[in-house]
Amino acid sequence: MPTPDSPVPLPSADELVERSHVVALPLVTRFRGITVREAVLLEGPEGWSEFSPFVEYADPEASSWLAAAVEDGWSRGPEPLRDFVPVNATVPAVHADEVPAVLARYDGTTTVKVKVAERGQSLSDDVARVAAVRAALGDGGMIRVDANGGWAVDEAVAALRALEPFGLQYAEQPCAGVDELAALRVRLDGRVAVAADESIRRAADPERVVAAGAADVIVIKAQPLGGARRAIALVERLGLPAVVSSAIDTSVGLSLGARLAAALPGQQLACGLGTASLLAADVTADPLRARGGAVAVRRVVPDAELLARHAAAPERTRWWRERLRRCAGLLAARTDVG
Ligand SMILES: O=C(O)CCC(=O)C1=CC=C[C@@H](O)[C@@H]1C(=O)O
Numbered sequence: 358m359p360t361p362d363s364p365v366p367l368p369s370a371d372e373l374v375e376r377s378h379v380v381a382l383p384l385v386t387r388f389r390g391i392t393v394r395e396a397v398l399l400e401g402p403e404g405w406s407e408f409s410p411f412v413e414y415a416d417p418e419a420s421s422w423l424a425a426a427v428e429d430g431w432s433r434g435p436e437p438l439r440d441f442v443p444v445n446a447t448v449p450a451v452h453a454d455e456v457p458a459v460l461a462r463y464d465g466t467t468t469v470k471v472k473v474a475e476r477g478q479s480l481s482d483d484v485a486r487v488a489a490v491r492a493a494l495g496d497g498g499m500i501r502v503d504a505n506g507g508w509a510v511d512e513a514v515a516a517l518r519a520l521e522p523f524g525l526q527y528a529e530q531p532c533a534g535v536d537e538l539a540a541l542r543v544r545l546d547g548r549v550a551v552a553a554d555e556s557i558r559r560a561a562d563p564e565r566v567v568a569a570g571a572a573d574v575i576v577i578k579a580q581p582l583g584g585a586r587r588a589i590a591l592v593e594r595l596g597l598p599a600v601v602s603s604a605i606d607t608s609v610g611l612s613l614g615a616r617l618a619a620a621l622p623g624q625q626l627a628c629g630l631g632t633a634s635l636l637a638a639d640v641t642a643d644p645l646r647a648r649g650g651a652v653a654v655r656r657v658v659p660d661a662e663l664l665a666r667h668a669a670a671p672e673r674t675r676w677w678r679e680r681l682r683r684c685a686g687l688l689a690a691r692t693d694v695g
């Protein structure tokens with residue numbers, strides 16, 4: 358019987374494939390360049406879990422996402438300290454006119470994360486979108502922006518100068534590199550806080566963010582970090598305020614994020630776990646959506662009928678199952694996870 362701290366034994370690739378259901382869920386609006394989100398749902402002995410690394414990620418990176426899915430489906434997971442976690446609304450890089458309709462999909466959220474620095478758009482698009490969010494929120498709510506590393510340091514200084522008057526809680530990954538983030542923080546001199554996302558979840562050495570003084574806040578995602586236990590340990594090691602976020606997961610993956618967030622002690626910043634509202638379809642009739650600005654901390658069991666209705670096309674199912682097998686092979690050889 359594994360204890361909460363003992364490694365979770367890796368199931369065989371055959372078992373993983375037998376327990377897998379591949380789905381393709383339409384989004385209500387384009388996000389991160391996609392309009393359909395594909396995911397593998399695994400019926401583990403301890404509950405359903407999700408394996409959904411972005412399609413362009415190579416197998417070594419995707420294998421960390423599988424470690425998270427195995428840990429979640431094959432073990433009990435961390436003890437929750439609360440029943441609900443506050444979430445932010447997430448606004449994709451839509452036209453400013455579309456902001457009210459996007460926000461209307463979230464119930465009771467008073468923190469909004471706005472995508473900025475989208476390729477093909479300009480700073481004036483970002484300013485108009487953030488202004489529309491501030492107009493909808495009124496003076497009370499919090500706004501964060503996420504540039505996904507899209508700005509050079511000088512561009513970030515100029516963009517944040519233009520966005521700062523709308524009141525920013527922080528700027529998430531304004532520049533791509535850790536050294537750039539550190540240089541930007543010096544230039545901003547505390548006027549806008551900086552959060553690190555890709556510099557944590559895609560980095561070989563997330564500790565560098567702290568060593569370089571590159572961030573005020575860290576963004577923590579269970580799947581890319583290899584599971585809730587590793588994510589919790591990382592938050593403890595880095596010692597910065599953490600925001601738990603997700604990866605356009607189905608409600609099953611969002612449930613892991615909610616259970617991770619609920620296990621973290623201390624002050625809760627709104628989590629990026631409200632994105633079920635961006636899905637036009639989900640795997641359960643009771644999606645993990647925000648109510649009163651928070652999502653419930655619970656496991657999610659997909660409905661068989663919805664798994665069947667949203668099953669991916671046969672060639673996509675084959676593609677994902679082959680990826681699952683390759684990642685299982687890589688994971689079996691890794692000593693840093695499990
Ligand atoms: O944090 C949120 O509000 C929702 C999740 C989110 O923004 C993201 C999910 C998946 C990929 C990313 O482009 C994006 C992010 O960078 O945080």
Ligand SMILES: [Mg+2]
Binds near residue numbers: 503530554555
């Ligand atoms: Mg981000």
